[in-house]
Amino acid sequence: MNSDNYSERSMTDTTADTSDAKGFLAWVERSGNKLPDPVFIFFYLILVLVAISVVVALLGLTADHPTQVTADGSPVIIKSASLLSAENIQRLWVEMPKTFTHFHPLGYVLVVMLGAGVAERSGLFAAGIRQAVRGAPLFLLTPVVALVAMLSNHAADAGYVVMIPLAAILFASAGRHPLAGIAAAFAGVSGGFSANISPGQLDALLFGITEAAVDGSGLDPNWTMNIAGNWWFIAALMVIYLPVIWFVTDKIIEPRLGKWVPDERQAAEYGEEDKPLTDAQRKGLRRAGLAILAVCALWAVMTFAPGTPLLADETATPGQAWYVTATPFFRSLVAGFMILFLAAGWAYGSAAGSIKNHRDLVDMMAEAMKDMGYYLVLAFAAAHFVAMFNWSNLGLITAVHGANGIKASGLPLPLALGLIVIFAGFLNLFVGSASAKWALLAPVLVPMLMLLGISPEGATAAYRVGDGATNIITPLMVYFPLILIFAQRWQKGFGIGSLTAMMIPYSIWLMVTGVILMMLWIFLGIDLGPGAPIGYTLPG
Template identity: 65%
Template sequence: MAEAAAEQRGILGWIERSGNKLPDPVFLFFWLIAILVLVSIVASLLGWSALHPTEIDEATGTASVITASSLLSPENIQRLWVDMPQTFTHFHPLGYVLVVMLGAGVAERAGLFGTAMRAGVRNAPTILLTPLVVLVGMLGNLAADAAYVVLIPLAGIIFHAAGRHPVAGIAAAFAGVSGGFSANLLPGQLDALLFGITEAAVETVFGDFTPNIVGNWYFIAAMTFVFLPVIWYVTDKIIEPRLGPWNASMAGNAVSPEQQGEVADGDRALTDGERKGLRRAGLAVLGVVALWLLFTFGPGTPLIDETATPEARLNPFYRSLVAGFFILFLLAGWAYGSAAGTISNHRDLVKMMSGAMEDLAYYLVLAFAAAHFVAMFAWSNLGLILAVQGADFLGSSGLPAWALLAAIILVSALLNIFVGSASAKWALLSPVLVPMLMLLGISPEMATAAYRVGDSATNIITPLMVYFPLILIFCQRWQKDFGLGSLAATMLPYSVGLMISGLALTIAWVVFDLPLGPGAEVFMEVPATVSGGEAVPAS
């Protein structure tokens, strides 16, 4: 009881209590919509306005004036009720996530992701054990939930087998999977989700915008190489010495025999079928890559617009990547499952795709609420007014771009302590942040990259993170007196290290003006047209 009371004191206890008082993210959006309606009424009555940054009134020859619109005006009430199906189904992240998850759900349920992670860390040399666990954890983000339920407990078993403290292995894997949530060598589901929200944020102010879901590829690959030594150092030099030597008497029966059996099952050797499945999956991946190269550079170049301007020629390729990831995950999962015995026929494949959609039930509800919040924010004109006024204020402040982006990282990290969902936070922040930064010449891709750094760093220290209790159970299997405060204290050095290194990476990226991904730059020209025009990036 004393230990439990102690855990409720201090900053971590305050965070836990405060966060638990927040409503579910779905209702958080509904509450924000109610507040938005009230603010829009007040703004309309007070005549809130701003000069349009680029649009000229043809009659007067001066800048057009943007005025706040009440969400209870007849026009907006009609929009709400008449366009509700369209508002929901046209929410860009929805289609992206549903398509990608149709394929990723097959790969996960067939066992491809779990087997690939087991194969990656089981026979690792002792000296390279920590970095390999961390690297597989970061790459395992492509597998979504599978990385949490397979790799993290497996890391504890492997560390124990190597004579090291099992909790150190769990901490390293947790830091890689969750602290390095956005770091990866390849774009994946998260890129499709976040850039879908970015697209919606841009279009609320600037009209049509073509998202580039590989627009952070170079940046997240660099995050992988920057975060890897940080987590490695913290594990071997800070966390493991702090934990001290481990002995069997520290372990308890904190989990049921069934749960212990499931965790221990992760350490079994690969079967011949699983090895064959991994080989087939690898061939399937190579086949999909070759197919997309053919579509891009082969006869007719269907994924290149030869008639477009140089910076827009690859837009069809970028937009095809959502379908590309769907095909890649689907065929790789099918190839693995047919060899490993987890997929017997096409009916199994359909069941796995259906199961993936069932897992997205909560996301669909969240997307409904977020879609209406984003749309109503645009109808009120408050997003554009705040973006213009915020851009004027920040522009007059003289702050360099790197300082603005560093502030966004810190705000994202703080908000992450209270709202765990990456998509929910970005849906809250992006309608103002993305247009505001665009008006300052900072690209949507750079705004998204900065958000990702802040979102990753504090994932591992908030008790509100959905997998935090599960990680605690994994730790208690090896150390029965390991409590919530113990886990938070163990992960705090990782969080600080990731925050510092992430800030340094972002600042350096902006100062040296490095490309964020294919066709994606840090800076852009202020959009030439607004409300129906397309944001034109700098060449």
Template identity: 65%
Template sequence: MSDTPDTQDHAKGFLGFVERTGNKLPDPVFIFLFLLVVLMAISVVASLVGLNATLGEDVLRGMSESSKARFSIGPDGVIPAISLLSPENIQRLWVEMPATFTHFHPLGYVLVVMLGAGVAERTGLFGDAMRAAVRGAPKYLLTPVVAFVAMAGNHAADAAYVVLIPLAGILYASAGRHPIAGIAAAFAGVSGGFSANFAPGQLDALLYGITEAAGEILVPSYDANIAGNWYFITAMMVIFVPVIWFVTDKIIEPRLGKWKPEGIHADQLADEDAPLTEAQQKGLRNAGLSLVGVVALWTFMALGPSTPLINEAADLDVTARALYGVLIVLGAFALCGPSGLLRMASRAVVGLFILYLLVDFLLGLLSFGLPALPALSVTPIEMSPLFQSLVGGFLVLFLAAGIAYGVTVRKIESGDDLVSMLAEAMKDMGYYLVLAFAAAHFVAMFGWSNLGLISAVHGANAIESSGLPLPLLLALIVLFTGLINLFVGSASAKWALLAPVMVPMLMLLGVSPDGATAAYRVGDSATNIITPLMVYFPLILIFAQRWQKDFGIGSLTAIMIPYSIWLMITGLALMIIWVIFGIDLGPGAPVTYEIPAASGG
């Protein structure tokens, strides 16, 4: 890296302090192990001094006897602090160590989804799909297209950083625009919009595994729904695209000035922005068809005659089943099917349906309405098998699309090739397994000590007595998460630390685990792009230096701060509005929560 004023001065100020402090922190694995030692010491002291908390009568009445026994809660509702160095807990640590690790909720979710995603990534499907999505965008629509694809590309994990961000620089340069503006827009979409997406994916599986474990601290029967933030993250995407568009075109690009392509070889642009080959185009068509096929299969299992993915108690109207089943499949074809008359027709039908809903909503505001459509009349509880099947569904979806693409472009020529890709995907998860082992024991032992539940009860009582409105409370959680994110980069590591206190505390205050997860995601996303501790930050810097040799860490941080500020402001506003109006965060996932009358053990 060039020795420029930017690189000389980047260590000054608050961000410099963040960088220096963060660089001194050990690996997250050792952070968890260190915190385990601290937790043990605190639990011993807390037990000796008699630290406790008292549950309210309404919560106590709703707890099963097994739950009370689990937390050593007496008839008076007192929750005692328990020493982790007691004979019982020492025995529990060593005897239950394998179960503690394998029962860590995010572990199974992430490994299952990554089997399919690993194949899709290694065949080149993710990278070529993103290239195809952004290459044909008009110059004036380049920024919103890049932002949209970048956020959607979160499903591709590393591929979004490695493929889309440098590609955005090339596309901007080809269009005569400043390539660093393209890199900034793509970085803001991939990392600043980390939680925003049109559908749940790998991140949802990871976070909701931790959310479920945290929710079970208070309600052992709590089951997480990985689609619990679906509506909210879709709204984030809808809002973040114009925000990134505005910041890029009106703030960042004018600040960068006119780009002069000095030292950039024309053949470099030509090679890296080369159009897709015929085989790659055919592969994308086949992958799209396989995706539609998987969606059709899941729709049939949910709305077909036997409905294995809908609870038997559901009474589904046959007409409604047929109508919404066809609309779902047509929607998938409109998004992912090969171009042609059928795709145009699918888009027309889906567009008319959306227009119908919009007109019906507007007329409803005037006390009018259109003829009602057949209703499915199915409750979230009856749909729980469908929600719980989504992890397996994403495995099949990514696997089917990856195989279809890989076979077409001859990346998969035998079963051995496929098995090799699956093995490599699991090999790449080696570090995560080590981190999960440490995190699993921290989360479990935090629960054994009762310190999480005690902190949650005292925190809830303090907030309740302060009269702090829930929208403001969630806004403070968003800001707190954003601050923590400057020092701890891993999304799962942060949530594993915060969730055992945050989730039960908010449940006691009437906020659902889905609401807690949504607030965390807003804060986590907004500051990703301004911390040098973000693992891809050096890589983004290298991408930028290909176009401007004297571009330093200070330069990159400076152009990303406006994105961070605007994403935080709009994310906060969205969170507050969502809570005020009580809109569901996802299917069967309200913002509010009521402790069950009897929380099963």
């Protein structure tokens, strides 16, 4: 998954020294390489936040609360609070365990990864990717590679380490340039990071941070995280991005690369990524498919059968849409995806031979949790930054004044959200982690957009469009060196500049189409997912 992949924190950069390189992208690389690890970025930001909170408290910065009023009907005044006050210092030390363990994304991601870790380590994801693209007709090779690459985002590492080298081999076998295959797959896996047919690990991660931002603002105590809150939008992104990647690959990138003529070594060393699946692996895929159907059927029964635990709330007001009254169903989807991945991975592994007994299953789940070690450290730092930001009241005060400023400027809301998308994409050039960036931005952007009439789901959708579009042109993305190695296998001397230049057209087109889609979505007022309208009205 993007730079929030949990099993790899860094790759060995085998590229040439670029310290003397010139140009904007070289400056981005040099600047980004000077930044500390995201964990320490949060630590330094906490120190800055403490200093700002002291200054702002001394200046007496306030704002009118948008929803709360006093007994006489006047707005409640939001006052800035110093983080060096006795109350906040006490809260920091006394509530430290609670601050960490109650950080919303933590539980969501750990639960989903218990199942996804089994699906990945059993070989299900890798076999599924290979089977999906091997039989593609030649004229549909590019769109099939792009589609499977976007779907492979559910597969964490497999999308990068299996799909991208396999795409190069498939293109070379078809007489096409293998670098075009790498470009198409990289654009799908990383550029289309948020485009998919269904919610997954990324949704659990981002919406957990969104929920923390809403809770911290105090604007809507009844809002709850819905992992399917961007379902329709990410599916639409996939539909839009597919022809974009197809067009850029076939009409821009491949003509520039020229005709592919392999040498003897390359023809003999296509590798084993394209070897046919064994009978056991094909049997495992069939069993995994049946397991997925069984889990879906189980959840349907628990949701729609009379008297079942996930059925719509019987106390709901007549006439309410079913998805509004079926909150238990959507809140159960985090556990649902864990069970889905777990069942499918176990079914595949038992047939393919990668899971011989229940101990293997437990070992895979334990390994998945070991891979989460770095994320736990990052989550500890992010949780305290978000909590302290909320304690200072700076988030809500900034959101109120920011929303008032946008209203006073007369800037149309779709255009304002489009600019936020572009800003997220620019920030992505310097801070690679999707969760780290959203933890920094959400405490201000989410309440500010709520005040402007955009739901938390809408704020999350806007962020993820910008985050994905520039993944493929920043050397700070942890898989960038690995993609470079894949490319150098086919063309010696292919460097950072070459890879970045090859991916820039994708980044531009994905950003432009993503921004347009986001603006149209607001203009048309379409729901972003089941039970997730893009418009929002403050309670009361």
